[in-house]
Structures are given as structure tokens and as C-alpha cells.
Amino acid sequence: xxxxxxxxxxxxxxLRLREAAGTGGWVDAPDxxxxxxxxxxxxxxxxxxxxxxxxxxxxxxxxxxxxxxTGTPLVPQGGNTGLVGGAVPxxxxxxxxxxxxxxxxxxxxxxxxGTITAEAGCLLANLQRAAEEVDRLxxxxxxxxxxxxxxxxxxxxxxxxxxxxxxxxxxxxxGLEVVLPDGRIWNGLKRLVKDNAGYDLRDLFIGSEGTLGVxxxxxxxxxxxxxxxxxxLAAASSVADAVKxxxxLAAASxxxxxxxxxxxxxxxxxALHHLPGATxxxxxxxxxxxxxxxxxxxxxxxxxxxxxxxxxxxELGPALDAIVAQSAAQEQSLWRxxxxxxxxxxxxxxxxxxDISVPTxxxxxxxxxxxxxxxxxxxxxxxxxxGHLADGNLHxxxxxxxxxxxxxFEANRDRLSRIVHDLAVSEGGSxxxxxxxxxxxxxxxARYKSAEELDIMRAIKGAIDPRGILNPGKVL
Amino acid sequence: xxxxxxxxxxxxxxLRLREAAGTGGWVDAPDxxxxxxxxxxxxxxxxxxxxxxxxxxxxxxxxxxxxxxTGTPLVPQGGNTGLVGGAVPxxxxxxxxxxxxxxxxxxxxxxxxGTITAEAGCLLANLQRAAEEVDRLxxxxxxxxxxxxxxxxxxxxxxxxxxxxxxxxxxxxxGLEVVLPDGRIWNGLKRLVKDNAGYDLRDLFIGSEGTLGVxxxxxxxxxxxxxxxxxxLAAASSVADAVKxxxxLAAASxxxxxxxxxxxxxxxxxALHHLPGATxxxxxxxxxxxxxxxxxxxxxxxxxxxxxxxxxxxELGPALDAIVAQSAAQEQSLWRxxxxxxxxxxxxxxxxxxDISVPTxxxxxxxxxxxxxxxxxxxxxxxxxxGHLADGNLHxxxxxxxxxxxxxFEANRDRLSRIVHDLAVSEGGSxxxxxxxxxxxxxxxARYKSAEELDIMRAIKGAIDPRGILNPGKVL
Numbered sequence: 001x002x003x004x005x006x007x008x009x010x011x012x013x014x015l016r017l018r019e020a021a022g023t024g025g026w027v028d029a030p031d032x033x034x035x036x037x038x039x040x041x042x043x044x045x046x047x048x049x050x051x052x053x054x055x056x057x058x059x060x061x062x063x064x065x066x067x068x069x070t071g072t073p074l075v076p077q078g079g080n081t082g083l084v085g086g087a088v089p090x091x092x093x094x095x096x097x098x099x100x101x102x103x104x105x106x107x108x109x110x111x112x113x114g115t116i117t118a119e120a121g122c123l124l125a126n127l128q129r130a131a132e133e134v135d136r137l138x139x140x141x142x143x144x145x146x147x148x149x150x151x152x153x154x155x156x157x158x159x160x161x162x163x164x165x166x167x168x169x170x171x172x173x174x175g176l177e178v179v180l181p182d183g184r185i186w187n188g189l190k191r192l193v194k195d196n197a198g199y200d201l202r203d204l205f206i207g208s209e210g211t212l213g214v215x216x217x218x219x220x221x222x223x224x225x226x227x228x229x230x231x232x233l234a235a236a237s238s239v240a241d242a243v244k245x246x247x248x249l250a251a252a253s254x255x256x257x258x259x260x261x262x263x264x265x266x267x268x269x270x271a272l273h274h275l276p277g278a279t280x281x282x283x284x285x286x287x288x289x290x291x292x293x294x295x296x297x298x299x300x301x302x303x304x305x306x307x308x309x310x311x312x313x314x315e316l317g318p319a320l321d322a323i324v325a326q327s328a329a330q331e332q333s334l335w336r337x338x339x340x341x342x343x344x345x346x347x348x349x350x351x352x353x354x355d356i357s358v359p360t361x362x363x364x365x366x367x368x369x370x371x372x373x374x375x376x377x378x379x380x381x382x383x384x385x386x387g388h389l390a391d392g393n394l395h396x397x398x399x400x401x402x403x404x405x406x407x408x409f410e411a412n413r414d415r416l417s418r419i420v421h422d423l424a425v426s427e428g429g430s431x432x433x434x435x436x437x438x439x440x441x442x443x444x445x446a447r448y449k450s451a452e453e454l455d456i457m458r459a460i461k462g463a464i465d466p467r468g469i470l471n472p473g474k475v476l
Numbered sequence: 477x478x479x480x481x482x483x484x485x486x487x488x489x490x491l492r493l494r495e496a497a498g499t500g501g502w503v504d505a506p507d508x509x510x511x512x513x514x515x516x517x518x519x520x521x522x523x524x525x526x527x528x529x530x531x532x533x534x535x536x537x538x539x540x541x542x543x544x545x546t547g548t549p550l551v552p553q554g555g556n557t558g559l560v561g562g563a564v565p566x567x568x569x570x571x572x573x574x575x576x577x578x579x580x581x582x583x584x585x586x587x588x589x590g591t592i593t594a595e596a597g598c599l600l601a602n603l604q605r606a607a608e609e610v611d612r613l614x615x616x617x618x619x620x621x622x623x624x625x626x627x628x629x630x631x632x633x634x635x636x637x638x639x640x641x642x643x644x645x646x647x648x649x650x651g652l653e654v655v656l657p658d659g660r661i662w663n664g665l666k667r668l669v670k671d672n673a674g675y676d677l678r679d680l681f682i683g684s685e686g687t688l689g690v691x692x693x694x695x696x697x698x699x700x701x702x703x704x705x706x707x708x709l710a711a712a713s714s715v716a717d718a719v720k721x722x723x724x725l726a727a728a729s730x731x732x733x734x735x736x737x738x739x740x741x742x743x744x745x746x747a748l749h750h751l752p753g754a755t756x757x758x759x760x761x762x763x764x765x766x767x768x769x770x771x772x773x774x775x776x777x778x779x780x781x782x783x784x785x786x787x788x789x790x791e792l793g794p795a796l797d798a799i800v801a802q803s804a805a806q807e808q809s810l811w812r813x814x815x816x817x818x819x820x821x822x823x824x825x826x827x828x829x830x831d832i833s834v835p836t837x838x839x840x841x842x843x844x845x846x847x848x849x850x851x852x853x854x855x856x857x858x859x860x861x862x863g864h865l866a867d868g869n870l871h872x873x874x875x876x877x878x879x880x881x882x883x884x885f886e887a888n889r890d891r892l893s894r895i896v897h898d899l900a901v902s903e904g905g906s907x908x909x910x911x912x913x914x915x916x917x918x919x920x921x922a923r924y925k926s927a928e929e930l931d932i933m934r935a936i937k938g939a940i941d942p943r944g945i946l947n948p949g950k951v952l
Binding site (some may be wrong): 156163186192193197199200295430443460464 | 516557586633635645646660661662663664668670672677680683688700703723726730757772773777833835837838864867868869881904905911912913924928929933935938939940941949
């Protein structure tokens, strides 16, 4: 309904929506609305007649019901930390912005049963803390955890640094509460590990980026808290060796590795250059560095298993050097190197980012080919690679050549991204490993997905949201 | 299309199907057809004009295309080991039976990347072996593994004994190849741990019991093979204590428990009585027995961690007695006790079986209430409980009273099942934890699911299979 989207929302509809949102649930002063309309990297800025911030699931349902009845499109939004324009309206739109931030109660923590039931607007970091308080682990962990919200994490199937052991957000969700596009509430808040009664609707809503329903609450799995952790950093001469190193240490540690992050020489150099007080971990620079984390129980000698794994890896070849952190402070400083890369890259000028995944056995060939092709397409481009090695998920980012203006570099965006995405797909990979499609990769989705897959996706969207009111122009 | 289903399939359509199935792909002699139409427990027997056994995905696609074009319903079938009537046609039907057993090639084993790509008709046990041959673990493990097929495992989201650590079949599948209801092939054979490009179609097909598409191949995850395993058996005085014991040992072992099976006193007594050569594990009978398995890496002292966990559990109370197996033979004999329960129960006469799940924190209350209610509904009924404790998945089975005929007992089936299912749902549980819905639990699904959930399921079925040709009368 492109016409309907652009025509202004009638005042009487806005009045009804305002009433449904309840006290404190309505924002329309331009300066207060602005922060909800800007995506953090500044690439997307939207327009809206009003930001609604309801405080209960019932109020969300009533808002969606009014929108369904009147054909008013709306955009659900969590912490607005996404990177693909999925949670902000279009620039010329009259879409209602439905922010879930006030829906932020933790409804129940079941320590014995290993679950937490939380509303969509809960900050991820608050849920991690609530789990910790009952001696449990909520293993979803990502850069934005202090500001992102669990509803958004689920709507986008967020990944992060512990996916290799615990899976993406999808794997942690046992149940959902969802407001459907007609304003009804689906109570799927099961706390069951196993439930084979009917179609898997939960996983359909998860990762659908607010286009099929509005997630208002979820039951998440909690795990035993690790009694000890070991963090290590190792150097490798190639991606192939980094992959071997990962496999060797996964085996040596008895499959107790929970994180495995890869950094290219330039990515690490950027971090060392821009992170205040950072010192080089090794006596010389290496082509690739791998950061690993292991979790173990009380009775283990996890450190010894890891140390002996590295001793063997150094002797057999895949490791050029290795450090096992000896203190919590050292662990933190190793992780800070990895975590500071995105910010460091920002300080090096304009960047073009990619969030691809390939099978781990194709990572070496992908990085070699992609490196060569982008360099020959734009000589001097600075490739900055980091990401989640065990998941085959690389942030294959490009920083502007040192002697080129940001604008000229930016003009090459589509051409360079095409090269990277074509290569990822040709290696059996994905153009979006963890960030989703949003508005940014909509055209790419249409380009790279088969007709069969697009047809099923469209059929599902049409069946569940026949009026197309939920997050129009996103994903499909 | 109930009318169309019952009218005979025209000879010219059968001729086209026969041609599409290719050499060796057509079975219509009544004695050869019979085994495909009988479910193993004898509760479902179907009718079909022909069994098709195509040998390639392309042939499957051509068969489905002909069925779609002519409105001919068909029933996909794997190893026919299901227990809910999901893989056999209706007794009065003229549905084509599409058996996937000849589609049984392993297409690729990627040991380094940790994946295996296999066609639907591969026996689960063969895939486990193929993984073992490259020193990897395919952790899907269930009673029927020698005869069930991976396509059926995925279509029903099979569970089994290692779900607590590795998840159900769903968690092991990275990608699928599916023949859609219009006969097109969706190639979703990704080998990616992370892929957030578009809706999660994979999980929609998994567990949909052949009603949305025919799974013809899959990419499954492989894991490092455990370097050591520890098996233990412990006794507890109540389900509540059994749950505590599980939590204590999960923590003590550093989250390395991979299986945790619960057996009631009667379930174990049946096994001991009917399993040739079996001896009682403890000096006296206990109300509940828990079988646990732990996996560890080469460097661990897993045995010591488990031993000290049990020492503490014996001292603090949840454990009444405990045995840690000291040899592979002893491990096997402990597992045989658990595995022989279904067969032992069969020897005790007629049974009414339930495959429910509840949150682990509600297991104690569920078993107590269910025990009382079925006993008061049918005095003398023998409750036989066993199942996957860590998953909250109980096979809450009933054996006929010793002084009652099987027929009289059978006449109480619906009434007793209603009690058990009502209680499971009232405790936040599911009426089908791992066996699915099929034809058996269709009415239950309609009874226990909300209108919202049923509506979405129907909308999806209508959107993907608008003519309703795939596995009619199952699930919905």
C-alpha cells in the first residue's frame, strides 16, 4: 500500500492511538521524537507522526488493532541499535513508530528451571544481571548489550560472541508472546525445551524483524554459570591455520570453547593504535590473531587442558605464538582489543561494512579471494577483518584508502559490496550473518535468494499480515 | 478436499506418476505395499493406490508436480517409525504414498567444517557411523536409530537422549532441500551456523510432519567426538530430589552432562523383570532412579568431577545411592535398563502412552497430581514413568491393571489421556514433546492450542499448500 503509507494519518486515528498508548505513552514534540528516528550510524533517518511508548502488552495489542482496522502502517522498535535500517520508518513515511522500551518488566526468574521471562523492552544487560543474581548465565552477549533490548534481539535473531556454544538469540528462546498484525495476542510463553505440538511459529517470528508480529515478551533459557574461565590469544599465519587452531583447541579443551574471535593484522593494528593504553600482545605483528574463551566447571583443570592444547599447536604449526591470560585484568585487556575494533575503525575514516558468513572450511578461500578482488577494484582500500571464527561469521569491512576522500570512497559502496556479497554467496555463504536485512539489504535479498524462497516468504507475509501494516518496506 | 481424496486416482495420473518414479520406484502388489501402510504399533493402517519410491530429488519433485497439477493428495514417509500415525495414509484414502527410502546418498562429509550433507532416506545409524569415521559426533540418538531415516527425523523434529546438550533434530540442521507443494525444489542446503537473511523457513519445515513440503536432503552439524564418557546411576526419593540431583551434577561436572534419564520404580522393575540377565543396580528398590551421562575432552578428569559431585549429593540428601560405571560393559548394562523399558512395558499388557513435557520445575507437581488422578479414575492402573529429565519430557505411560482385560482398559483410553493432557497443559506443558501430532493428536491440538495459534498455522498451511495435497488430515 505505498499510497496509504504516504497519506497523512487522520487526526481521529492519532487520537485513538494516543488514548491506547496511555499516560506517558505518547511522544510527538519534534526534539523528543528525533532520537527515535535516527539510526546510530546516521545512515537512516525516518519520519513519523508520533512515537508510541505503551507500557503493557494489552496497550500494544490495542495500538496494533487500531492500525489494522484503519490500515495504518507501523514500525516496531526496541533499543534502536540495529545496523540495517530495520527499526526506523522511511524518510518520507507516515508510519507510526511503536517503541517497546517501556515494556520492561522481568516477569519471572525460575532459577531451578533455568528460565527467565522478560518483556521486550528489557535491556539485555539487565537480564544478564538478573540471571547472575540467581547464579545462572544468560549467554547472549554482544557489543550493544548495555542499550539493546531483548525484543529487538529476538526480532533480529542477534548473534554475538557466544554463539558457537550457546547459539544465537533463537536458540535461547523457549517461548514468545507476540501481538499479531490483527491486534490479537498470541501467548506462546512456553518454558519447554521440547514441544512438538504443531508448527514452529516461535522461530518464524524470531528474525522476522517485526514484519510478522510484535514480540512483547519471551521466555529465555538460563545455563549454569561457569565456575572458571580461561582466555587466550594466539597468532596464526593464515586463515586456514586459524581454523585449524580453533579445531585443535576445541578438541583439546573437550568442546569447552565458548568464544573464538578472529582479527586480521590491520584490525588489531587499528585497535592498538586507537585504544588508550593498549600494548601489543606479541613481540611482533602476525597476519592473524585469534582470541579464545573457554568455560569450565568447578572440578576441572581447564587451564592445564588449554595450556597443553596450545603447546601442541605451537609444536605442530598452526600457532605462531600464544598467550594464556593469567589474571582477570589480562583477560579483560585481551577482550578489549577485540571489542575496540569497530570504534577504532571509525577513527580511521569512512568505512563500508559487511556481515557475511561462510562455512568455516571456506573462510580461507573467501578471505583470500575477497582481499584480492576489492584491492583490484579499488587500489589502496584497507581491508579490516574481524569476527566470529567458529561461526564462519566475518565482518569483512573496508576502510577508505588513506589518500582518498570519504565521498569518493562512499561512491564505490555498491560496487564493493557487490563484490564481497557475490563472493560470500559463491562460497555457500550468507550476505547477512547476524545483522538482518532491514531496509539496507532488501535489494540484496531479492538478488541472492532463489525465486522459490522469496515466494514462500511473500506467501507467509501475505498470510499473516495481509494488509501489510507491520514494518513495511523491510526484509521483503 | 475430502471428496477428491476419496475418489480413485485416475489411471492416466497413476501412469504419469509411475513414469516419474522411474525404474524400481513403483510398488503396487498388495503384499509388497502392506508394510508401508502399517504403523509399527498396529494402531494405524492405511490404504493407497501405489507406493512410490523415487531415487532422486528431481523425481520427487516431478511426482509432487503431477500431484499438484491433478489435485492428488500424497503422504511422505521415511522409515515409518513414528508413533502418531503421521506417515501412513488414512484407512479409506486414495492418497499416494511417497516413500523416501531410496533417496539415501550421503552427499558430502566435511569433517573440518563439521557438517554432513545427506539425503532424506539415509538411516540415522548410518549417518552416525559416517560421522564417527571422520572422528566426529552426530549427536542425534534415539531408540529407532537403526531404522528411522533422517528425513523423517527432521520432519518430526525428533528428540532422543542427547537433547539436553545438543538440542532436538532442529538444532542439528543447518540447511534443507525441500520439494515444495507445487513441485519446485527449494535449495536451502546452507552449511552456515549463522544466517539472518530472511525468514527462518528451515525451522518451519522441520517439525511440520510433511504437511508443508517434502524434505529431500539436509546439512547436519557434526561435533567433536567426546574423548571420554562417564555413565552413572543414582537413586532419589522423589521427582523433586531427582531434579535437584540433576542440577547438582550438571554444575559439578561443569555443564558436561549430555543425557539425564528418569525412571520410576515400576518402570525399572518392569525392565529388571523382562530383560534377560538384568540385575538390580541397588541393594534395594528406590522410588526414582536417574541415569546420567557425561562427555569430556582428553585433558579432563571428568570421572573425578562426577565422583565428587555424587559424594556431595549423597551427603546433602538428593541422592539415596549412586553408582559410577567402571567399565564400558557396566555403562552398557545401565543404558540397557533404560532402553528396555518400552519393550518390557509391552510384555505387561496393553498400555496407553503419553509423551508430555512440562518445565522441569513443575515435574514433581505434575507427576504427583497425574499419579493420583489416574489412579482415582481407574483404580489399579499401573503408572510407568520414564523419560528425559533435563528436558522435562516424560513418557507418562499407563499399563493395564493386572485384573482387567485389555479391551476394558482400552475403552478408558480417551478419558485417561484427557486427564494426563489436561494436567500437562495446566502445568504449562505440551501434549507432544517429541512424537509430534500426526493423526493421533489432531483433536488434542485443536483442543489445547489457542485460536490465535491455530489461525496462524492454518494461514501458513493455506499459503504454502493452497490445494492441501501434502499429508492431508495430519497435524491440522
